[in-house]
Amino acid sequence: MVKEMDLNKIKNIGIIGAGVMGPGIAEVLAIFGSSFDFNINLFDISSEAIQNAQKRMEVDFAKVESVGIFSSEDLQIARERIHFISDLKDLKDSHLIIEVIPEKIDLKQNFFKKIEDIVPSTAILATNSSGLSITEITKVTRYPERCIGTHFMNPPLLMPLVEVVMGAKTSDETVSLMTDLLTNVNKRPVLVKKDIPGYVHNRLQAAIFRELMYLVDNEVMDVDDLETTVRYGLGLRLPVMKVFEMVDMMGLDTINNVLSYLYPALDRSTKPPEFLKDMIHKGTLGVKSGIGFHDYSSKDMTESMKEKEAATFQLLMMMQQYD
Ligand SMILES: NC(=O)c1ccc[n+]([C@@H]2O[C@H](COP(=O)([O-])OP(=O)(O)OC[C@H]3O[C@@H](n4cnc5c(N)ncnc54)[C@H](O)[C@@H]3O)[C@@H](O)[C@H]2O)c1
Numbered sequence: 512m513v514k515e516m517d518l519n520k521i522k523n524i525g526i527i528g529a530g531v532m533g534p535g536i537a538e539v540l541a542i543f544g545s546s547f548d549f550n551i552n553l554f555d556i557s558s559e560a561i562q563n564a565q566k567r568m569e570v571d572f573a574k575v576e577s578v579g580i581f582s583s584e585d586l587q588i589a590r591e592r593i594h595f596i597s598d599l600k601d602l603k604d605s606h607l608i609i610e611v612i613p614e615k616i617d618l619k620q621n622f623f624k625k626i627e628d629i630v631p632s633t634a635i636l637a638t639n640s641s642g643l644s645i646t647e648i649t650k651v652t653r654y655p656e657r658c659i660g661t662h663f664m665n666p667p668l669l670m671p672l673v674e675v676v677m678g679a680k681t682s683d684e685t686v687s688l689m690t691d692l693l694t695n696v697n698k699r700p701v702l703v704k705k706d707i708p709g710y711v712h713n714r715l716q717a718a719i720f721r722e723l724m725y726l727v728d729n730e731v732m733d734v735d736d737l738e739t740t741v742r743y744g745l746g747l748r749l750p751v752m753k754v755f756e757m758v759d760m761m762g763l764d765t766i767n768n769v770l771s772y773l774y775p776a777l778d779r780s781t782k783p784p785e786f787l788k789d790m791i792h793k794g795t796l797g798v799k800s801g802i803g804f805h806d807y808s809s810k811d812m813t814e815s816m817k818e819k820e821a822a823t824f825q826l827l828m829m830m831q832q833y834d
Contacts, residue, residue, distance in 0.1 A: 518691050519586050522550055525602040525630075527622065529555035529564035536609055539569055541592040542668075543696035545585065551593045552602060561595050562649055567591070571668060578824070602815060603628045609661060612638040624651045625656070635685055637661040640707040645678030656682035660703070662710055669820055670805035671699040671827070674710045677809075725778035727804075730787055734804050737788075750830040774795030 528538045537551050555561050563708075572586050581589075602608065608630060610622055618640060626636065632713030636658045638648055649658035660676025673693050677686060686702065693700040703710045709717060719741075726732050732740070748757065758766050790803070798812055 518548070518688060518695065519580075520549065521606040521635075521692060523602075523605045523607075524549050524551045525605040525608045525626075525665075526551060526553045526611060527555075527608065527626075528613075528639075529553050529557075529560045531558065532663060532665060532667060533609075533611035534564040535571070535665070536611060537593050537695055539663075539667050539698070540573075540691075541589040542575060542581065542586065543634045543698075545589060545690075547695070549592055550606070552596045553593060554596050554599060556596070556600070561597075570650050571685050571716055574820075575668065597609070599625070599629055602626070602713055603629055603631075603664060605634050607635045607637065609637045610637060614641055614643060616643055617646045619643065620651045621788065623649055627652050627654070633657070635659065635688060637689065639663055640676075642713050645676050645681065646706050649678050649680075650704070655680040657685050660706075660710070661693070662712070663698075664712070666820065669823060669827075671697070672712065673698045673700045674703050674712055676703040676706060676710050678706050721736065721780060722778050724787065725780065725782045728784045750826060751833045 513529060522539060526533050526540075533553060534554070537553050540549050541551055553561075553564065555564070568590070572590055575581060576583055576586055596602070608626055610619060610626075612618055612622060619640065623636060623638075630636075632654060632659070634647070636652065638645065638658075638660055639662060640660055641662060645658065645660045646655075649655045652658055655678060658678055659681050660674065660678070662674035662676060664670035664672050675686060675689050675693065690700045690702065703713070708712070723737055723741075726737060727734060753762075761769075794800050796804050798807050801808040
């Protein structure tokens with residue numbers, strides 16, 4: 512089983528789902544895994560998704576070239592490592608499968624069941640789920656020890672963090688292989704040792720969202736001032752300082768005093784606020800409808816995201832000096 516695998520034996524990788532995330536994950540493996548010379552097969556049930564992914568890849572590869580780290584020759588070779596396939600059976604010699612289909616448990620379970628009959632019994636089976644139980648998704652398989660979560664962030668090419676999530680039966684060999692592979696393609700894998708909803712990153716994000724929604728709902732602060740509070744307070748500290756380092760700086764006795772009176776005052780809602788539902792009913796959905804908590808109606812959001820990605824890359828370069 513998985514024990515027989517080692518990183519150098521991983522050559523053929525299948526990526527299932529060519530929507531928002533799948534093509535980016537393929538690009539990461541193709542570009543940063545050059546020394547492994549992976550053969551990456553990208554599959555989707557929708558031919559439209561495949562066409563869009565092909566177009567998007569041209570844009571992404573041009574973007575990477577413009578940064579100047581990789582030569583156009585190396586990027587051309589990387590691009591040729593990615594193949595679009597339309598038959599799952601073409602994955603029969605895969606050493607690793609990464610499932611990147613929609614966040615629906617039954618869809619994912621059906622896929623895991625099906626793929627097990629196609630790939631060798633030694634292949635690793637990963638899911639890019641954002642928070643569903645790995646144990647639940649993979650309980651349909653015969654060999655759940657080779658199943659694992661690899662939660663890439665969006666966009667995969669830019670964001671270093673990948674949560675490696677253990678299901679109840681995931682083996683240590685599977686964890687160590689995936690962690691090695693991700694480290695070798697320039698990612699920052701972190702191990703989620705317990706299969707809890709939302710894993711860790713999305714739980715932290717949801718905790719901040721819950722308190723922000725509470726503060727809006729209770730008219731404690733306007734949205735613009737909340738943005739300023741997060742960006743110019745906590746947000747400005749985090750790129751250069753670790754959170755537990757901040758706690759250490761404050762002093763554990765001081766933080767204990769603060770948390771003793773603050774914890775009971777924090778929001779403990781178990782469902783999203785009513786005002787969010789009202790906004791949704793009014794068609795205020797955020798960027799996709801032109802208005803959400805902010806107004807995007809006169810902004811070119813594609814251009815804006817491009818600028819923000821470039822700025823995030825600069826920030827990342829700076830931030831790594833403070834690891
Ligand atoms: N979008 C994000 O920001 C983000 C971030 C992190 C993790 N994720 C997770 O990644 C996964 C995919 O998300 P996404 O945003 O790329 O979804 P998406 O809807 O953009 O793309 C999913 C693709 O899967 C295809 N598909 C559906 N069923 C299939 C099947 N049975 N076999 C093959 N292809 C199939 C669809 O045609 C579609 O192209 C989800 O689990 C999601 O939670 C998404």
